[in-house]
Amino acid sequence: MEKQPAVYILAHRRYGVLYVGVTSDLIARTWQHRTHAVEGFTSKFNVAMLVWYEIHDTMYSAITREKQIKKWRREWKVELIEKENPEWIDLWPKIIGADN
Template identity: 50%
Template sequence: MKQPSIYIITNNKNTTLYIGVSSDLKARIYQHKNKLIEGFSATYHLHKLVYFEALDDMESAIIREKRLKKWNRAWKNRLISELNPSWRDLYGDLF
């Protein structure tokens, strides 16, 4: 079942963040993990899912994504750490 979601991925050292939106989070993260998407995430080896939120509709997801992208790094770190203190890869939780 497809569900509009926003997500944050990072690299193994948690030094770079990428915020994205998808209607099929499992498939999208699989694409990131396997570098099937050219661009920022592939260049910086961003494949570890550290945060995600399911939203009611794609419009809400896009609005949330745009807001999060404007946050400073400290706010993003705090958001991730509140729900995922060890910054573990949440990809396995999607199954």
């Protein structure tokens, strides 16, 4: 996966704590969350499981979408995740190409 703007949702576990973020490099950013390389919300609550992401053509559209999703009710975020990932499987292997 090349560097490309993306919006993503991380979870602590199924139906657990959620985190919505935006990045230009989904692999690198997810790795930072997984290894707790940066102190903050995700390291404090052990939120490192990638459960949803959406690729964008521009950083502007990714940031706009992130802001939209952050304003949503929790139930809507859960619905968004379950629409594409009903089992809340960690998508990390998929984005690094290890699921083949």
